[in-house]
Structure formats: C-alpha cells, structure tokens
Amino acid sequence: MLMIKVDNKKQLAREKSIQSIRDSAVHLFSKHGFSATTMEMIAKHAKVSKGLAYNYFKSKNQIFELIIDEHLSKQEAIYKTISPSQSAQEYLREFFQKAIDFAMQEKKTFILITVCLFQPNSVTLSKKMTESIERRFAPFKEAMRDRFRSLDIKDPDAEMLFVKTFMHGILMNQCTQQGDNFPKMKMVELFLQRYAPK
Template sequence: MTPKTPEQFEMIRKERKDLLMAAALKLFASKGFATTSIMDIAREAGVSKGLLYNYFESKDELVKEIVLEGIQKITIDIDFDFSIKLDKQRFIQLIDKYFELIEQSKDYWKLYMAVLAQPTVGDLVKGELFMMLEPFFSAVSQYYADKNEKNPLAFAFLLGAILDGVGIDYIFAPEQYPLMEIKEIIIEKLI
C-alpha cells in the first residue's frame, strides 16, 4: 500500500467532514437539534463517536458550521458581486438567481431551513449570519436610498424577510406555490 499524500489526507478529511455534516443536517431537521445526540449523528454517519469529536468539538460547533456553510453555499451559488452598485437590471438578476437557486435545490434547503428555524440554532449563529448577509442588506439599502425611500434599511430588511418567506413556503409546498408569479410581483412592486 502506498503512503497517502497530504492532498489525499485532506480530501479524505473533507469527505468525512461532509459525511458527518450531512448526517447531522438530516437528523437535526427530522428529530430537532435539542433531541439529536452526538451518538445519533455518529451512528447515522456510520462512524465512532470519537471520530466525530476529531472533526467537531461539540454539537453546537457542528450545527454552526452547517448553517454557515449553507449561507456560503447561497453566496457561491448566487455568485453576485455586491461591491458593484445595484441598478434595476442587476437587482432583477439577483432576484432571478435567488429564485433559480431555491427552485433547483429544494431538498437541501428544506432540511437547512428546518434546522435554521429552531430557536437554539438561531441563537448560536445570529452574529455570524448577520455578518455574512451584511453585503446584501447594504447593497439593497443603498439601492432604496437612491430611489429616495424614507427608510432604505427597513425596506432592505423587508425584502429579505419576503425572500425568506417565499423560500420557506416554496420548499415545503412546491407543487402548490406560484413561485414565478411571486417573483414577477416582487420585481414589479419592490424593484
């Protein structure tokens, strides 16, 4: 057997970590964060409890990494440069990308939102979550300020809440949800 290179070790480590996070996401969504134990996660992933602790110091650290990775996934999948000022056309592109993302990845987002909606989880990640979303709120707030909205930051948060709600409603009832019609209303009324 040939010795493994550092790159191979890193790849194996990432695969195991992804396996553990996927098992935890599934259990947190189905059983709840509070009632899922480290042993449950290890069993679901087919590894020992000790191995899990080699990757994550605690269940809190594990759920935090799951949530933050989800936000990074959104950022990467949307692939939008918030440092460039939003105009109407770029704003519409951003909305289009968001709707495309939730439509294409419903199963993942269903699990992810079920975990994020749990009160304990929200408390663990709210600071980091806001920091990661700040470029969105800043760009959208500036867009509304340029349109002379009275309270542009509140308007940006309103749009964020609407998009969150649309995402949640759609992933839990995609067959009944008029996703594209709602997207058009958002573009027509809020952009």
C-alpha cells in the same frame, strides 16, 4: 516523498470522516429534528467512534454551523454574479430570481436549516457564526440600501426588512405546500411595481 503520501492519506481520511459526519447529521436532523439528535447517534450513523466525532466537532451545534456555512458559501457565490450597475427594480428582480433558483437547488438543506432554527430547544448560532453571516451579506445589503436611497426611500433599513420578509415568504411557499404551482415570479413582478420609475 513518502511523508507527503502519508500526509495526503491522513488528510483524505480526515476529510472523508468529516463529510460522513456532516452527511449523517443532515440525515438525522431531517429525520429526528435537531434537539432529538445526539452526537452519539451521528457518530453511529457515520460509522465513526464518538471520540473521533468529538475530535472534529465540539458539538452538534458546530456540525449544524458547518452545514449553514457551506449553504451560505454557495448562496454568496451566486449573489456575487448580480451586476451592481442595475436599477433597484432590475437588481431586485435578479436577486429574487437567483434566490428562488438557489432555494430549489438546495431545497432539502434550506428546509432543514429553517426547521431546525424554529424547533423548540433549537440550535443557537454562535456569535462567530452570526457575525460571519452579517459580514458575508453586508455588500448585498449595502447595494440594496444604495438603490433605496436613489429612489428617495426614507428608511432604507425598514425597506430591507420588508424585502427580506417578502423573500422569505416566497421561498417558504415555493419549498413547501405550493411547490411548482406557486406563481413566484408573478408575485415578484407585483412586488417590484413598488420600485417602478414614477
């Protein structure tokens, strides 16, 4: 019984340290940018030793990937609630609405990830992380491809890229200068006319 309590204490201390390192990284990446932030800065801000920080994370890239992974887990859970039995137009409408709502709930993290990925000397995602992203979102991509095929769209992959580009534009406008004044759902409805029954 005593051993279980000691193990639980160690686990709680470990989780607390990891969360502190993660939160410090978010703060410092936001304040100084990814390339200017060092592991030493993160450890100091988290009030842990540099050695302990390196014990949990091999690099700041690994911390950044944890931030992305947590963000994507939440996003994936939300997208899984979209009913697969809808038409292309209905499916995409719900997809856009949920993506916009999620981006606003996670605005700080969304902006942080976007900015860090486009900075000079930015983070390079590992092959494992890139594969994880592809694997996680494969079911949603396939659901959309099926709907595009049902509409006799000749190149479903090009259409996917078109939808992705539109969505990123909407999210960037929503999360940056336009904010609440940006007529996001009006733009979505205009876009969805593309998939209206003929």
